[in-house]
Amino acid sequence: MTVNVRPAVADDVDAVAAIWYAGWGDGHLGHVPDELVAIRTEESFWTRAANRITDTTVAVVGDEVAGFVMVVGEEVEQVYVSRDHRGSGVAGTLLSEAERQVKANGHSEAWLAVATGNARARRFYERSGWTDNGPFDYPANVDTGTLPVPCHRYIKPV
Numbered sequence: 092m093t094v095n096v097r098p099a100v101a102d103d104v105d106a107v108a109a110i111w112y113a114g115w116g117d118g119h120l121g122h123v124p125d126e127l128v129a130i131r132t133e134e135s136f137w138t139r140a141a142n143r144i145t146d147t148t149v150a151v152v153g154d155e156v157a158g159f160v161m162v163v164g165e166e167v168e169q170v171y172v173s174r175d176h177r178g179s180g181v182a183g184t185l186l187s188e189a190e191r192q193v194k195a196n197g198h199s200e201a202w203l204a205v206a207t208g209n210a211r212a213r214r215f216y217e218r219s220g221w222t223d224n225g226p227f228d229y230p231a232n233v234d235t236g237t238l239p240v241p242c243h244r245y246i247k248p249v
Contacts, residue, residue: 092152092179092180093152094150094151094152094157094180094181094184095150095151095152096148096149096150096151096184096185096188097148097149097151098147098148098149099144099147099148099149099159100144101141101144103144103147103149103156103159104137104140104141104144105137106149106155106156107140107144107147107149107156107159108136108137108139108140108141109136109173110156110158110159110171110172110173111136111139111140111159111169111171112133112136113173113174114171114172114173114174115131115136115171117174118206118209118211118212119131119206119209121208122206122207122208122209122241123206123231123240123241124238124239124240126238127231127233127238127240130233130234130238143161146161146162146163146168147159147160147161148160148161148162148185148188148189148192150172150176150181150184150185150188152176152179152181155173156173157172157173157175157176157179157181158170158171158172158173158176158181158182158185159171159185160185160186160188160189160192162189162192162193162196164193164196164198165193165196165198165200165201165202166193166201166202166203167186167189167190167193167201167202167203168203170182170185170186170189170203170212172185182215183219186216186219189201190247190249191249193249194249198249199248199249200246200247200248200249201246201247201249202224202244202245202246202247203216203221203244203245204227204229204240204242204243204244204245205242205243205245206240206241206242207226207241207242207243213243213245216245217245219247220247221245221246221247222245222246222247223243223244223245224243224244224245224246225243225244226241226242226243226244227242227243227244228240228241228242229241229242
């Protein structure tokens, strides 16, 4: 299977939003404050995907968007793979691309936040050479400002 990465374009919004919504639910429900769950409606993922398209890189398998990453500065903000492509190597390809982007942004260390209870993601990052730098409250962006979400900060030299 060949995985190609490229910058996202407007035509990718639906695919990115659908992957993000499903994956966010899988990794966050039961692990984040109820207030955040109430705000993260299905519609909100389409709005957020459209607003973040310039920060987004997609992984394409065949002619299908199989996953995406969003990188801002030294932070790998989002890493999601469609359910159909989990376990296929897409996530590793995306994470390598995100690390490359952080380095290209002039940083020597990348970081990302993982919801404390998201054991599957935490294992993936640890297998990928990331180090758990400890718990912290991630300031999730919401319409009224930010909402603290219990997370672990993972770091990796790039």
